[in-house]
Amino acid sequence: MSRPTRITIFNHKGGVGKTTLTVNIASALAARDKSVLLVDTDPQCNLTSYLLADDIVDDLLDHSEDSSGGTIWTAVKPIFDRVGVGRHIELINVRDLALVPGDIRLSEFEEFLGEAWTDSYKRRLGGLHAVSAISNLVTNLSAERQFDYVFFDTGPNIGPLNRVLLLDSDYFIIPVACDLFSVRALGTLGTTLAKWIIDVRTISSIAPDGAPVLRGTPTFLGYIPQRYRVYGQTMARQPTRYFRQIRRRVYTDVSSVLRKVDKNLAPPSTVDPKIGGVKDFASLTQAAQREGVAIWECSTYSRPEEQELARRVFDEIAKHIVNET
Ligand SMILES: Nc1ncnc2c1ncn2[C@@H]1O[C@H](COP(=O)(O)OP(=O)(O)OP(=O)(O)O)[C@@H](O)[C@H]1O
Numbered sequence: 239m240s241r242p243t244r245i246t247i248f249n250h251k252g253g254v255g256k257t258t259l260t261v262n263i264a265s266a267l268a269a270r271d272k273s274v275l276l277v278d279t280d281p282q283c284n285l286t287s288y289l290l291a292d293d294i295v296d297d298l299l300d301h302s303e304d305s306s307g308g309t310i311w312t313a314v315k316p317i318f319d320r321v322g323v324g325r326h327i328e329l330i331n332v333r334d335l336a337l338v339p340g341d342i343r344l345s346e347f348e349e350f351l352g353e354a355w356t357d358s359y360k361r362r363l364g365g366l367h368a369v370s371a372i373s374n375l376v377t378n379l380s381a382e383r384q385f386d387y388v389f390f391d392t393g394p395n396i397g398p399l400n401r402v403l404l405l406d407s408d409y410f411i412i413p414v415a416c417d418l419f420s421v422r423a424l425g426t427l428g429t430t431l432a433k434w435i436i437d438v439r440t441i442s443s444i445a446p447d448g449a450p451v452l453r454g455t456p457t458f459l460g461y462i463p464q465r466y467r468v469y470g471q472t473m474a475r476q477p478t479r480y481f482r483q484i485r486r487r488v489y490t491d492v493s494s495v496l497r498k499v500d501k502n503l504a505p506p507s508t509v510d511p512k513i514g515g516v517k518d519f520a521s522l523t524q525a526a527q528r529e530g531v532a533i534w535e536c537s538t539y540s541r542p543e544e545q546e547l548a549r550r551v552f553d554e555i556a557k558h559i560v561n562e563t
């Protein structure tokens with residue numbers, strides 16, 4: 239079976255629509271007959287709570303310490319306990335998507351990953367296996383069932399957990415809010431990613447033969463301005479101002495920084511890598527979240543014109559992803 243394309247919608251800034259975009263883009267890809275695996279790698283478990291009913295989430299979290307548990311923590315716990323390799327878990331099917339449920343205890347694994355990273359520099363196999371644990375979980379799950387795409391839903395930080403997820407991703411997409419903080423966040427994002435890529439190259443070059451190492455080639459697919467106000471059909475004046483800065487800074491702070499490491503990691507300055515735009519859908523977004531469905535599938539707060547617009551916007555994003563990956 240071929241390796242599915244691994245994608246992370248990443249911004250270390252909180253609340254910029256990572257989880258919302260992940261669910262809606264995955265649903266749009268599924269509507270295009272693509273098989274998609276979602277991996278909730280945020281200890282906040284928002285993606286899991288979005289897709290599953292509260293009692294199911296509670297039950298999963300109550301039993302995730304057991305060997306028969308079903309969250310991402312169940313899968314990596316033997317590695318954390320240093321008693322073995324990752325454990326098999328059953329995927330959860332949610333409509334036409336597959337899910338690896340998240341777990342609040344993943345934050346403990348995150349601390350462990352910090353030490354494992356240091357151990358990788360010392361060529362210690364335990365460290366290298368821990369760093370590749372989630373990557374291997376996805377590889378094993380993809381061997382059982384063919385997926386076209388895998389999405390990691392990450393938490394809002396730059397830490398050891400997001401480092402291994404980004405370095406395992408084939409592509410990443412940056413969601414941005416049209417405000418000052420989003421403009422500023424791009425600088426940190428670009429330099430941090432470039433550093434991680436250089437670091438993993440070093441680890442790869444010194445790792446013992448046959449040891450697992452992350453690919454370390456997360457390619458910048460593009461950015462998605464989101465949750466901006468519109469007047470009529472167009473972006474309002476205030477977000478437009480920030481949007482111009484974002485477009486410029488995406489190149490100077492992200493693309494050009496990555497291209498210095500490897501010119502294949504980001505598009506050249508002649509390309510504006512904007513992948514659609516998702517306006518503020520107001521309370522429709524929360525209603526869809528409560529129902530556990532994509533915006534256009536929401537029935538409790540039906541707004542047909544807005545929903546048709548959302549369906550088209552996300553289908554365009556899905557089309558772009560299919561064409562570019
Ligand atoms: N296009 C949108 N229109 C209106 N509300 C939105 C939109 N996108 C996201 N939201 C709302 O914004 C909030 C934050 O979104 P979301 O949880 O997807 O962000 P996030 O980046 O995943 O957050 P975190 O960093 O905490 O993981 C949620 O309440 C969500 O419903």
Ligand SMILES: [Mg+2]
Pocket residue numbers: 256257258280284285391392393
């Ligand atoms: Mg989130």
